[in-house]
Amino acid sequence: DSGVTQTPKHLITATGQRVTLRCSPRSGDLSVYWYQQSLDQGLQFLIQYYNGEERAKGNILERFSAQQFPDLHSELNLSSLELGDSALYFCASSVGLHNEQFFGPGTRLTVL
Amino acid sequence: KNEVEQSPQNLTAQEGEFITINCSYSVGISALHWLQQHPGGGIVSLFMLSSGKKKHGRLIATINIQEKHSSLHITASHPRDSAVYICAVLASGSRLTFGEGTQLTVNP
Numbered sequence: 001d002s003g004v005t006q007t008p009k010h011l012i013t014a015t016g017q018r019v020t021l022r023c024s025p026r027s028g029d030l031s032v033y034w035y036q037q038s039l040d041q042g043l044q045f046l047i048q049y050y051n052g053e054e055r056a057k058g059n060i061l062e063r064f065s066a067q068q069f070p071d072l073h074s075e076l077n078l079s080s081l082e083l084g085d086s087a088l089y090f091c092a093s094s095v096g097l098h099n100e101q102f103f104g105p106g107t108r109l110t111v112l
Numbered sequence: 113k114n115e116v117e118q119s120p121q122n123l124t125a126q127e128g129e130f131i132t133i134n135c136s137y138s139v140g141i142s143a144l145h146w147l148q149q150h151p152g153g154g155i156v157s158l159f160m161l162s163s164g165k166k167k168h169g170r171l172i173a174t175i176n177i178q179e180k181h182s183s184l185h186i187t188a189s190h191p192r193d194s195a196v197y198i199c200a201v202l203a204s205g206s207r208l209t210f211g212e213g214t215q216l217t218v219n220p
């Protein structure tokens with residue numbers, strides 16, 4: 001158990017819908033990262049927050065957004081969902097900006 | 113060409129064998145992660161290293177910064193080591209860039 005929690009574990013929804021994925025980092029970690037793992041693209045970095053501020057952006061679609069709250073938990077919002085958004089979404093956390101990252105169990109999103 | 117290349121893509125071994133997985137990268141990095149992903153999907157961080165060698169139980173990771181190369185070794189392999197092993201580098205900023213993974217199967 002890495003200490004990073006993600007909810008829900010599984011999510012099945014329809015195209016065009018909007019979902020919110022939640023992540024709670026390890027106690028004491030200030031950085032939260034979001035990654036997407038799809039069958040054809042592998043693991044890809046989406047976005048990073050540090051102590052409530054966005055720090056880095058990767059291949060994140062405009063339909064996706066994220067935020068980190070004052071209690072340091074983070075949410076990833078996915079809207080206007082398409083079939084191709086079906087993937088495993090991982091959250092990771094680290095103490096600072098360049099420290100070892102610890103991964104949550106992931107949320108498996110299926111868009112039908 | 114990917115920034116992070118792993119070899120082999122697939123590896124099958126017999127229990128007890130010594131296993132090596134290689135990772136080469138083409139960018140300057142501040143650190144490199146080795147990750148393990150089990151069939152259920154969960155990802156476990158095995159090592160983060162920026163120089164030299166680290167050991168944890170039967171796992172050993174080495175990195176050569178000048179040659180832009182890292183290896184993950186598993187001694188006395190066991191069927192429970194069967195998983196996908198992923199190399200990931202910290203290049204620009206603090207984002208990880210991932211290799212495609214090595215699927216390891218250890219047969220009893």
